[in-house]
Amino acid sequence: MSSSTALLTDHYELTMLASALRDGTAHRECTFEVFTRRLPNGRRYGVAGGIGRVLDAVENFRFGDAEIAQLAEHGVVDERTLEWLRDYRFSGQIDGYPEGELFFPGSPLLTVRGTFAEAVVLETVVLSILNHDSAIAAAAARMVSAANGRRIIEMGSRRTHEESAVSAARIAYLAGFSGTSNLEAGRRYGIPTTGTAAHAFTLLHDDERSAFESQIAALGTDTTLLVDTYDISRGIDVAVEVAGTGLGAVRIDSGDVGVLARQAREQLDSLGATNTRVVVSGDLDEYAIASLRAEPVDGYGVGTSLVTGSGAPTAEMVYKLVEVEGRPVFKRSSHKESRGGRKAAIRRYKDTGTAVEEVVHVVGAGAEPELGPNDRRLQIPLIRDGKRVDDLPTLEEGRERLRRALVSLPWEGLKLSNGEPAIPTVFHEA
Template sequence: MLGSPGLLTDHYELTMIGAALRDGTAARSCVFEVFARRLPPGRRYGVVAGTGRLLDLLDDFRFDADEIGFLAGTKVINEETARWLESFKFKGDIWGYREGELYFPNSPILTVQGSFAECVVLETLVLSVLNHDSAIAAAAARMVTAAKGRPLIEMGSRRTHEQAAVAAARAAYLAGFASTSNLAAGMRYGIPTAGTAAHAYTLLHDDEQAAFASQLLTLGHDTTLLVDTYDITQGIRNAIEVAGPRLRAIRIDSGDLSVLAAQSRALLDELGAPDVKIVVSGDLDEYSIAALRAEPVDAYGAGTAVVTGSGAPTAGLVYKLVEVDGRPVVKRSENKRTIGGRKTAIRRHKPTGTAIEEVVASQHTPSRQPNDRLLQHRFVIDGARVPDLPTLNESRAHLRECLISIPWEGLKLSQGDPAIPVIQE
């Protein structure tokens, strides 16, 4: 694990800085913007996530002597660049959409202003954090919508990189998941953690009843017994025989969950345990969760689909130079064109609160109407973080309100246009 985020940077960022220092352009005032040219297939909105993590990493973004020695020794940098890195600290400004905000194609979700050198060296870190966390949050938000108010547990740590697992748990919680299995995320971000036992614990014991009795002895009746290690029907009978009707829940982790949930509910009721909840898990995504809406399922555990963005592991965000010394600059590459100039964005709403469009203006503020909401907020001024930025729980609540505000068609899981259009003014 690197001591600082400085080397979480692509090689060419530093070669550009070296060349710019040599020709005198490194200090030119620049504006870079983060946006998505399009949403992943099948998605009707994106979710901004990772800004809080990014600002934490930016606080520590430095290059120490060992790192500079490595860069110089491998001839990534020359002597002049080494001196620049020795004293590097970001001193520019950052604005952006707050965490939990929805975004759409060409939404200017982050704006970084400063010298060319200090802005470009942040490119890889900015995109790494925001692309990962926003992809996870968007997938998780779709699962939360599909669950229709039933709680979800994030349990994907074993399906991704160990550090990505912590970030994914944070993004899923931001999106509305109730808890995570990841203890590091619980400690670092205050996210509720959950978990009881795996099939291995049942297999450890001589029989299923002994495993259940042991778990109850330690955790009490406010626990969840995993009932599908052998035969699920007998597993449920054993669970109620050992725990009685005061058991909190059973969990089913395999099989046809729709059929098994209905059969399990009927059996639990027959055994006099109508208050015992049913938790299901096992490769769930937003589509399988939606398919279980009509079944007697009380909670879901989702893993692989969450931490991989449910088929869209990156948000497709890009970081582009749009202004140099106050002058708009435009990339004209085929299929990769940009709109020059620093952007300002507002979300326009009906009097009822329903969002109808996003208006983005270049080098000016869009004309304001009643019920408009300015989307960009200052995060960093002259290199210092703005105090009292929204907490993770506040951002979580903000996303909930944003999802309520978009037209209901925007919450569909089917293919379709973005939930609201983005208008370039």
């Protein structure tokens, strides 16, 4: 992360900082909490995504010479605040849900403790990462569930901001996607990359056969040939003629892909290419994927709906002050109420492993809920004294955590239709 990321701080955060430095409240010890009051319409669970990127952002959050000069030139804050920002380093504590964990309304997804000054300037960067990545994670998890074990590839780089594309690929992999077409995500995060040619490659050549011959010569017969540039039936014939019955896959990117996939499967089998996979793409979302369950589809390529959160581009998280010098504080604004005090959460399970409720409680209130034999604490230490703790869960471990978490939901919690959160959030009163 470059130092310029510090300017993701909003103007109003620096206004509060400057005022607090002037009146002496900037150094009060505070607790901020990230949570959502509700899940997006149609969602029955949220998925914690972007935790690792938040830790990177906090560790590297700096105001360098260029950022200070920008603020000074435009008179954003006074000289005292500029001097404070020059030396900014987060030295506090952060706890939170590990990446890949499920969350629900009121879940204390992230808890940031430090002085008001050093914690308040992190609000925008923390929320921008968590709102984006958690929205993508929830959409991707729904798609993976709908695919019911079939492979899904992320291929939405052309449908979003160039940096968002990389983080979307990362979080889709966390949610269970098999890989991505985004090579920078592969380089940065070690995610498997894959891809095939577009229609432009076929159109470049004098005929479809020449295009297929060129791709096979370059990549071998295990590649995927795009067969719907002209006529799908003829395209499949040519593909098998060129590659033989060992062709890896054919891709269909337009039309009624369910019907076309069925026809493609029958045609491939009749040609002896019984192991050639059928991959479909083209404006797929979780509903379209679910509708294709009965069709002979071996894999999906998903782009636009994934990188836009499939209709819910934000997880609707907020970053709220809940404690000052050990004293609970809270809002009373209509429809935007908050609960005071630093909080943690426990998830309760049946003996069978099915989750039944999320219990949110104030830390240190003297009457924390008793931990049952099947219960699990959800928050883990992430940063201590400004430094990332050792042995935090990896991306692969987060991927496995989410897989297990989805299995633990009551069956109705995986429905794609509108409904209540999969498990209720209960606020434990001391």
